[in-house]
Amino acid sequence: MKQLRIGMIGYKFMGKAHSNAYRSLPMFFPKALKPEMAVLCGRNAAALQEAAARLGWSDTVTDWRELVGREDIDLIDINAPSDAHKEIALAAAKAGKHIFCEKPLALTLADSREMLEAAEEAGVMHMVGFNYRFSPAVRLAKRLVESGRLGQIYHFRAWFLQDWILDPEFPLVWRLQKEIAGSGSHGDLGAHLIDLAHFLVGDIHEVIGMSETFIKERPLAAEMTGLSAKANADAPKGPVTVDDATLFLARFANGAIGSFEATRFAAGHRSTNSFEINGSLGSVKFDFERMNELEVYLTSDEEDVQGFRRVLATDPAHDYAEAWWPPGHTIGFEHTFIHEFLELSSAAAEGRQPVPNFHDGVKCQAVLEAVERSVEERRWVQLSEMQ
Amino acid sequence: MKQLRIGMIGYKFMGKAHSNAYRSLPMFFPKALKPEMAVLCGRNAAALQEAAARLGWSDTVTDWRELVGREDIDLIDINAPSDAHKEIALAAAKAGKHIFCEKPLALTLADSREMLEAAEEAGVMHMVGFNYRFSPAVRLAKRLVESGRLGQIYHFRAWFLQDWILDPEFPLVWRLQKEIAGSGSHGDLGAHLIDLAHFLVGDIHEVIGMSETFIKERPLAAEMTGLSAKANADAPKGPVTVDDATLFLARFANGAIGSFEATRFAAGHRSTNSFEINGSLGSVKFDFERMNELEVYLTSDEEDVQGFRRVLATDPAHDYAEAWWPPGHTIGFEHTFIHEFLELSSAAAEGRQPVPNFHDGVKCQAVLEAVERSVEERRWVQLSEMQ
Amino acid sequence: MKQLRIGMIGYKFMGKAHSNAYRSLPMFFPKALKPEMAVLCGRNAAALQEAAARLGWSDTVTDWRELVGREDIDLIDINAPSDAHKEIALAAAKAGKHIFCEKPLALTLADSREMLEAAEEAGVMHMVGFNYRFSPAVRLAKRLVESGRLGQIYHFRAWFLQDWILDPEFPLVWRLQKEIAGSGSHGDLGAHLIDLAHFLVGDIHEVIGMSETFIKERPLAAEMTGLSAKANADAPKGPVTVDDATLFLARFANGAIGSFEATRFAAGHRSTNSFEINGSLGSVKFDFERMNELEVYLTSDEEDVQGFRRVLATDPAHDYAEAWWPPGHTIGFEHTFIHEFLELSSAAAEGRQPVPNFHDGVKCQAVLEAVERSVEERRWVQLSEMQ
Amino acid sequence: MKQLRIGMIGYKFMGKAHSNAYRSLPMFFPKALKPEMAVLCGRNAAALQEAAARLGWSDTVTDWRELVGREDIDLIDINAPSDAHKEIALAAAKAGKHIFCEKPLALTLADSREMLEAAEEAGVMHMVGFNYRFSPAVRLAKRLVESGRLGQIYHFRAWFLQDWILDPEFPLVWRLQKEIAGSGSHGDLGAHLIDLAHFLVGDIHEVIGMSETFIKERPLAAEMTGLSAKANADAPKGPVTVDDATLFLARFANGAIGSFEATRFAAGHRSTNSFEINGSLGSVKFDFERMNELEVYLTSDEEDVQGFRRVLATDPAHDYAEAWWPPGHTIGFEHTFIHEFLELSSAAAEGRQPVPNFHDGVKCQAVLEAVERSVEERRWVQLSEMQ
CATH class of the missing domain: 3.30.360.10 (Dihydrodipicolinate Reductase; domain 2)
Known part of the structure; x- marks a missing residue:
């Protein structure tokens, strides 16, 4: 893999932490595959515009289904509220997109297993956001x-x-x-x-x-x-x-x-x-x-x-x-995310699953x-x- | 009550802590009823003699039954191994002696209840050694x-x-x-x-x-x-x-x-x-x-x-x-016992039950x-x- | 002032901290005047290129005199070794550039006073890098x-x-x-x-x-x-x-x-x-x-x-x-620089001297x-x- | 030396700490030469009586000169206010008594040297109360x-x-x-x-x-x-x-x-x-x-x-x-004094100068x-x- 074009859903607490991490990764880990902050997704168009400008995203969409369908996206980063994780992840997998999903993976164990199976079946990378591992x-x-x-x-x-x-x-x-x-x-x-x-x-x-x-x-x-x-x-x-x-x-x-x-x-x-x-x-x-x-x-x-x-x-x-x-x-706190995305980026470069991934999410x-x-x-x- | 003549069973870790506390009480809390370090009891006569001299006890006996029966003792302090607590406490109560017993009160809840009942029936003071309360x-x-x-x-x-x-x-x-x-x-x-x-x-x-x-x-x-x-x-x-x-x-x-x-x-x-x-x-x-x-x-x-x-x-x-x-x-650590015995001594002077007592021991x-x-x-x- | 185009001299420890701070400021303090990471300056052309790419600078020059003379630069950020501070600062002031200088301001008190006078005479902003104030x-x-x-x-x-x-x-x-x-x-x-x-x-x-x-x-x-x-x-x-x-x-x-x-x-x-x-x-x-x-x-x-x-x-x-x-x-540590540049940026927007400035550097x-x-x-x- | 009969001047903060230490030494360090709490000295007769009873001293005198002259005393413990140290120490040395003196040894260097010389000349033990060494x-x-x-x-x-x-x-x-x-x-x-x-x-x-x-x-x-x-x-x-x-x-x-x-x-x-x-x-x-x-x-x-x-x-x-x-x-705090007197007692048993002694007091x-x-x-x- 030569690039990692990100489409991210959510731009509040976690969205800000993720944006900062994507942006910081190349400066501090210049050998890592560089994530491209391509598209930010959220429902409120005005707030979304403001967030994209502030957080450094190139484009925006208000419908996550549109995001998942875009050709110019390699990975979907899901940090929407927990009840939305499953539907998005399943769609992303179906569209062949790699997936980063914030924890908890889903509302139920059954849902999280379905997400894991979908990702495995689609052969995409999947990662779950247990950032504290990266202190x-x-x-x-x-x-x-x-x-x-x-x-x-x-x-x-x-x-x-x-x-x-x-x-x-x-x-x-x-x-x-x-x-x-x-x-x-x-x-x-x-x-x-x-x-x-x-x-x-x-x-x-x-x-x-x-x-x-x-x-x-x-x-x-x-x-x-x-x-x-x-x-x-x-x-x-x-x-x-x-x-x-x-x-x-x-x-x-x-x-x-x-x-x-x-x-x-x-x-x-x-x-x-x-x-x-x-x-x-x-x-x-x-x-x-x-820490x-x-x-x-x-x-x-x-x-x-x-x-x-x-x-x-x-x-x-x-x-x-x-x-x-x-x-x-x-x-500080934000650095755990940078290290987390270093793992994501390294896995992408090496063609392997990042850790922790949906297996870990299911286990949790x-x-x-x-x-x-x-x-x-x-x-x-x-x-x-x-x- | 005008005096508190102690007969103590045990002279190892707890016996040393108790002896030090009895001895220190009058110096630091001069208004408290002064405990008299009357008789130390243990099975090994030679070791007992050495301990009594070192720890400041006036007399020794090697049989706790004899101790319990002595007229010149007001309170039995039990810090023998836990399996001996009950038998001694029951005998002490029967003999009308006040009782201080190290924790745990007994090996079983039933035993500890029996001890409480015996002490209550005998109308004696009873206290249990939860010393950390006194930090x-x-x-x-x-x-x-x-x-x-x-x-x-x-x-x-x-x-x-x-x-x-x-x-x-x-x-x-x-x-x-x-x-x-x-x-x-x-x-x-x-x-x-x-x-x-x-x-x-x-x-x-x-x-x-x-x-x-x-x-x-x-x-x-x-x-x-x-x-x-x-x-x-x-x-x-x-x-x-x-x-x-x-x-x-x-x-x-x-x-x-x-x-x-x-x-x-x-x-x-x-x-x-x-x-x-x-x-x-x-x-x-x-x-x-x-602490x-x-x-x-x-x-x-x-x-x-x-x-x-x-x-x-x-x-x-x-x-x-x-x-x-x-x-x-x-x-330091030893001071918790001095404060514990201040409570014992105050209760004796005021004619009330000390706290914590066998009720607390049973509850524990x-x-x-x-x-x-x-x-x-x-x-x-x-x-x-x-x- | 509507923009703050930065020319920075030095790209090692402090240069990295400054670059990160310039880059992060708009994301976390979106209302602040945004610094533009325009030109990076260093003597070793190859290392300079690598650093500029990694740290996010648009252009490079190997001669600080050239940097100071450029029309498209508003502020010179000096984090070269201490013995170079004075000469650069004097030239920057003469060229009407605002100046941010790492501490210590100069090698001698006399030099630092000369720098202050030059900056004051030129009517430019001047700031000194006492970053710990900003924890x-x-x-x-x-x-x-x-x-x-x-x-x-x-x-x-x-x-x-x-x-x-x-x-x-x-x-x-x-x-x-x-x-x-x-x-x-x-x-x-x-x-x-x-x-x-x-x-x-x-x-x-x-x-x-x-x-x-x-x-x-x-x-x-x-x-x-x-x-x-x-x-x-x-x-x-x-x-x-x-x-x-x-x-x-x-x-x-x-x-x-x-x-x-x-x-x-x-x-x-x-x-x-x-x-x-x-x-x-x-x-x-x-x-x-x-911290x-x-x-x-x-x-x-x-x-x-x-x-x-x-x-x-x-x-x-x-x-x-x-x-x-x-x-x-x-x-963490790096955040002190972001806050420091928030002060720099705010001062630029408000048309006032930032604090701490060369007066503080001279005093130190x-x-x-x-x-x-x-x-x-x-x-x-x-x-x-x-x- | 077979015994160490103490005459102590002062019974406030330091006097209480010393008394507790003399009293505790035999219990915790039974092999040490046992100090005998012989005579307590102070000016206020009523307060002195109360203190002696509380702190465990056998006898009292209100005039330190009398104390220094007594045959049944081996060591003078000086914890009176600092301005009295010298006169007492000189008299004690002259009377051939060992001396323990609280710090500071004297009000002036000259005085402290005089005290050292007097003690050395008299061939008595001398010790100064730098208790923190004994943590x-x-x-x-x-x-x-x-x-x-x-x-x-x-x-x-x-x-x-x-x-x-x-x-x-x-x-x-x-x-x-x-x-x-x-x-x-x-x-x-x-x-x-x-x-x-x-x-x-x-x-x-x-x-x-x-x-x-x-x-x-x-x-x-x-x-x-x-x-x-x-x-x-x-x-x-x-x-x-x-x-x-x-x-x-x-x-x-x-x-x-x-x-x-x-x-x-x-x-x-x-x-x-x-x-x-x-x-x-x-x-x-x-x-x-x-500590x-x-x-x-x-x-x-x-x-x-x-x-x-x-x-x-x-x-x-x-x-x-x-x-x-x-x-x-x-x-706790009081234990430093017990260890200090262990040194005093050991030195007495071994016929050597304790450490720290007046040399250390003078140096300080x-x-x-x-x-x-x-x-x-x-x-x-x-x-x-x-x-």
Whole structure:
């Protein structure tokens, strides 16, 4: 493949992050196949024009079906609300387009499997947007696990804590409506934790969870941008139909145990996306609010200087670091997307599937749904049941 | 009551901590009723003599039955291994002695209830050794919850992580044998988390847990002191019959959700006893390795300076602090016992039951056992079942 | 002004940071006057071509005199080595071009004054690259000082610690040669601290310092990129003619006291650029390795919850934050340049001088040189002497 | 020596810390020569009685001359206000008593030398109370320096920050009066930093400093206990005659550079006693508010896991740790005194001088006074001048 002409659907929070990543890739990774920011797609023509100009897209269309049908597009980037993922992805696959889809892949496991099958059948590239895999510090954790430097993994604990809807007057945005978002904190935040667990520890064997919706009704939203929104005074209220928090326990196929917590009601946590891995030879801890850092403990350290090290993953020894700034000069949230698209671009150049792809998206969806089933049926659910 | 003459059974890790606390109480809390370190009890006469001299006890006996029967003793302090708690406590109650018992109160819920009933019937004081309640920073957390400054409590998460038996060659000490210890990380570490949950959040409605024993066999121990121990080379192996790690989820009676993790296999964690509480108006975080500190977040802070504060609980405004050193001059692990015995001593002087007492011990035991049942039966267990 | 056509000299570490910033400005601050990346200038034609293509510049020239003379350029961005700043700036001013110059403005105070005078005489805009002012967390510190929320400022302490030349075999790059770099850690790192002191506290009245060069000779460099470099085996050695570390004490015009430490020999510090300000009503602490955070202490907090708060400056209440990502989603080193050019662009649109400008560069240079004089003459030097 | 009968002068903050340490030593270090808490001395008979009973002293006298003359006393422990140190120490030496003296040894260098000479002439043991040397984490730092694991020491920075007199209405206690206290933050806090510098890095060659008194007048004190005090409303004001903050730079005999900051005006710092040491092979950082921890960086770590480790100095590998609690169970401020008296007791048993002794006290005083001279004369002062 010599070029990668992108048609992107959506231009809000994720659309902005993607645009910035496409635009930045050639400057920092000049050897990568360069994505061409060809066509931006959205329903509101005026807003779309403004966004395309601002974000740097060459053309616009207001109908995603038209976009999918265009000859001059190689890849469809789907970051529309979750309920639209499936239909677009199926059409894109049918049209022979490569697909990048934001997580969660779909509203249901069945849908996500249909998307995977369609993409595989069409022989196109498919990728899913688990961007946190692409933090240099997370890559370092992966390297420590894979190289055996942490030994046998005993325990994985992960928590994604936010507080953006703590205020009961925060309005009923689409992310709080099951029919659009699929689920709440579980699919939004927990999905990232599950993918990191798959990436860092391996397959999950069984799960049991619990969910709670603390604020059952909220005022209808007047407007929403990114994660912020406002309601008019005296706005009528509607029911919140997703979970505010979901916790679950897991047993991995390799015998490790796991705990997962996702909540939007943890006061003081703007976006604490954290995990810890305990192995027989060491441990690592990560917190996305300090994403340049990984805390590393190795039992092989001399006995009087054992302790968690704060490793700043900005040295030449760390993934991606040399493309950026000198050691100690940090990067931010948006860079995970640039690295993600480096993988997409590299896969395109090499004619292989990028990772993580729809297989990973399906696997994540299976766990999400197994947890939901375990909540409903109040019992342990094995992943082997999720057929 | 004018005096409090103590007879103590056990002189290892806990016995040393208790002795130090009895001895220190009058110096730092001179208004408190002074405990008299009267009689120390243990089976090995030589070791007992040495310990009594070192720890400051006036007399010794090698038979706890004799101790319980002595006229010149007001209170029996039980810090023998867990399997001995019940028999001693029942005898002490029968003899009309007040009782301080280390946690866990007993090996089973039934036993702990029997102990409570015996103590209540005898009309004696009873207290259980949940010493972490007596950290000034934990008291501050309690104050913030009780005063409503954290609002409605949504989420309690707690984790007690150690790594003292990470080495597979660490021997099979009594704490790893079910018939003596009752359980492993669950009863040893998890019990403290459960008590803190009761103290800070309230009653638990239902639980579901999972347990794992990562190392199934260990060499038999040659000697043990405190938490350290050694095995002889080529020592035969025996089965580990307790859990290395136990995790559980909980729903509180007040609607809050909870997660609990206790493990002895978290490399790098010497003794991380931590919790976080998220409420509608704020959050607090605690880690016993930095026991003088409480992190506090309040939503009422001005919008541009919101963040977790690191409060050093050594100011005059904090519990116990004025008895100690100037602000910023920290205290340590052993001080929790001094404060614990201040409560014991105050209760004695005021003719009331100390807190936490056997009611709290039973409540903790009920949760421990409910979790164990949930592990065995792989289902949610309600505390109301634990009759 | 309707456009801002940039001609930039230099394309290594700073050139890359500037290019990225020019390119990113319109996407994240669409209302700002858009800089046009017109002409890139460097001496090595082949490397220049590659850089221009990679960094996104439309045209190239190999002679800066030609660049300065071009009609289609509005602003000259100087990030060549420090010894070239003056000559270029004088020519640019003479040609009526606006000027952005990296710090340090020049090798001497006299030179920097000449540059300021030339720019002022020519009536052009001038700006100096003190990018750390543009961290949101630093802006928050400024706001707290200016609004009086910290009260009277008593003490400013600042330290910029690196370890990039700790290895004695690290080669003799231009940054270690006085005739090119002017000074070592002092002008490179200390300059940033001095500017932050000016920005946050105010004018300095007098200083006294000490300097040290720990490694006096190093192998000659074979190649250098950014801050990294290599020497050939058996490379001959040359003398290090700049300071490895410079410390100084200061008294501010407003009575505050100050301490400053700049070193390239602090093992473990990749780029710790930190300051603390203590005032009569509160304190703030900053560390650029955690640049999204400001620690804030306010004496007005309730007496039992006083402590440094870790404020993540990513909330809507913080400068620049709304242009970026939701709360808790961090930014990095490169973003300081984008904000810096936002100021440049805003000043151009509004027809005013940007801040910090050559006045600030001269002021910084005066302190740098006063410290150097104090080192040589082993005495306190007042800034009023630096005429 | 078979016993160590103590006569102690003073029973406030330090007297309480000493009493607790004497009392605790035999329990935790049973092999050490046991100090006998024989006689407590103070001027106010009633308060003295109460203190002796509370702190555990057998006898009392109100005249220190009487104490010094008693046959049944082996060692005089001086923790009276600083202006009384010299006279008592000289008398004690003359009477052939061993001497423990709190820091600062005396109000002037000349006085401290006289004390040293008297003690040496009398052939008695002498020790000075630099208790921070006895933190396990500080001992670990010492071990890392001495064993060469940090390589050549380049840089020592230290800061002791408090805020206990930040409030301008805090009264004029004796610690703020030059004739009693000798100096302010410099002698009180800076003295500890200087001693740590001597202990960890070595002799100081030259210094230059600056001092400031931010609040020049304060209300006269009505009462004072430890570090806290109150003034009556409408109390008359008196002049503060000591420094509120003193900073200085230093060059060590071994070529290392140093910076020192002592202040009582750092809002939010209750008692931040910190240092950092940078060597050619590694660095360490310490903060007494987290006294159980030492941060350690070693350049020999593998290149992808380099970072400061948080070492909890509670492992068996650390000094004193086995006498206390299991790993991860922390100790506090008061324990530094117990370890200090362990040294005193060990020296007594072994018939040698304890360390630190009056030589160290004199050395510290010389630096304190050299800094004061450098402040007055506004110039670098070499320690060789301090004859």
